[in-house]
Amino acid sequence: MKGQISDTGIIIPRVPERLRLGENDPYDPQIISFGPYHHGKPRLQDMEKYKWRYLEAILYRNTENPLERYITMMKDQETKIRSWYPHYFDISSEKFVEMMLLDSCFVVEYLLRCHQDFPDELSTILCMHNLIRYDILLLENQIPFFILNKIFELLSVTTSPPMDAHSSPLTDLAISYLNHATEQKVKLPPPEPVHHLLHLYHSFCLYTPKAEGESVTLDISAPVPYKGIPSATVLREAGIKFMRKEVAGSSLDVTFSNGKMEIPLLPVNAHTKPRLRNLVIFEQFYPNFRSDKSFSAYVEFINCLVTTPEDVALLYKEGIIHTCYGNKYAAGLLNQLNRGTAVKSKHYLTPLYLEVNKYRQNRKHKWRASLILSTFTFISLTTSDEEEGR
Incomplete structure (x- = not known):
């Protein structure tokens, strides 16, 4: 041999x-x-x-x-x-x-x-x-x-x-x-x-020129969050805003800060699936691929973000997705990008997932607190009115 x-x-x-x-x-x-x-x-x-x-x-x-x-x-x-x-x-x-x-x-x-x-x-x-x-x-x-x-x-x-x-x-x-x-x-x-x-x-x-020499540092001892994040429409309901990010380098440079998620332009056309699938499968077979940033992690992110035609419509409106396809067809195409592939549990978007889920939890707690306060105030006012009526 x-x-x-x-x-x-x-x-x-x-x-x-x-x-x-x-x-x-x-x-x-x-x-x-x-x-x-x-x-x-x-x-x-x-x-x-x-x-x-x-x-x-x-x-x-x-x-x-x-x-x-x-x-x-x-x-x-x-x-x-x-x-x-x-x-x-x-x-x-x-x-x-x-x-x-x-x-x-x-x-x-x-x-x-x-x-x-x-x-x-x-x-x-x-x-x-x-x-x-x-x-x-x-x-x-x-x-x-x-x-x-x-x-x-x-x-x-x-x-x-x-x-x-x-x-x-x-x-x-x-x-x-x-x-x-x-x-x-x-x-x-x-x-x-x-x-x-x-x-x-x-x-x-x-x-990405400006990121040269930089690397993502992950806390290896920290528990791994559940895989992924909710879809774009669910995140919007949680108060997260989407913005198109103008980048000089990699189209994978997604960021999240203070409730704003910035995503570089994603063209969805006849070459999108072959391009991304070949890059992802190259990573699957590349020996000792060590980079935290990867197309495998990126297509997992896209698969999480886009699950319905409504997600496509939202990201299209914000200038993030550019396509001549219908929303349903584009959503189906993007859903297939990570089929059969594997991605490391910790990668360059793991900190973003943590921050997004933390933001959603904080918003949920604030909403609950606000609801309880509103309910308590309503009950108090109602009780006061009843007492005055007596």
Whole structure:
């Protein structure tokens, strides 16, 4: 079995049925495959011709390195690459090397063209870049980042000054692509090391500049509160106000203070479920994932907050949810985000849960005290009136 299991413990898994729950759309590529899991599917064949064209473009960028150099490098790395894909796939060594070379070269050339804003045939096809972005960030469609790096090293090209002294040029190129694709501007300290593009995207989505170096401190000895909080409409009845939070970084940065809950914008569209489900499932399989902030905790929070169409209507009115869907459909979609997944009992939103429930209890006690006082006052006044009448 030696050489058949990743020595780093990092794998690119298939999404198991217990997490698919009968659904394929959020996990299967729409137009292009990368890696072995969806290779050769008939509906993805139209993009194969572009992989050959991008390979030709890669060879043209540095004519000193012929195709044979790339093939030899890929053969040398074949065993290591295969160890990253734990599920069996029947493909010969020759076909595997060809597949990984074409897929890796396409990704590297695509990142270069996006960075250089280089127009080509793909740019003329409506929504093509959105579809590629969808597929390039699916868990089952990942390529080990180390092999992308080796392709990039053979190119010997320079792009721009590195964003970070410790990052690689290809990492900077990928961050540039994420900035462009998501219309954000994030100078992200990359994770060490980057395992694949979804891993980098995960770090990109969690990053908040102003929170750099900060961490959530939880009292480990404190009892764990009951899991979650009530829905948005129930919290509103308890006097809690909702506000849209404008953030420079992570959309997961939810806060609660003095009866006000601030939540960053949550777009609910065709990409919401695939995006969040792939990020959550990545966390489920990432070994020793230690960050308190996680998408697993965030989707649990959303699942608590949105249980009915009325919850969607409330958050839509406050500018927190943006969607063209009906309230019922949007509520059903958001309810499915954490199905089958697990989350640590203590995470970055645990202090928020504690504060929200404490606030509700205080409001309940004040309401009871006010009711008792009002009742006592009413009885006293009634008694006084009766005595005066006598």
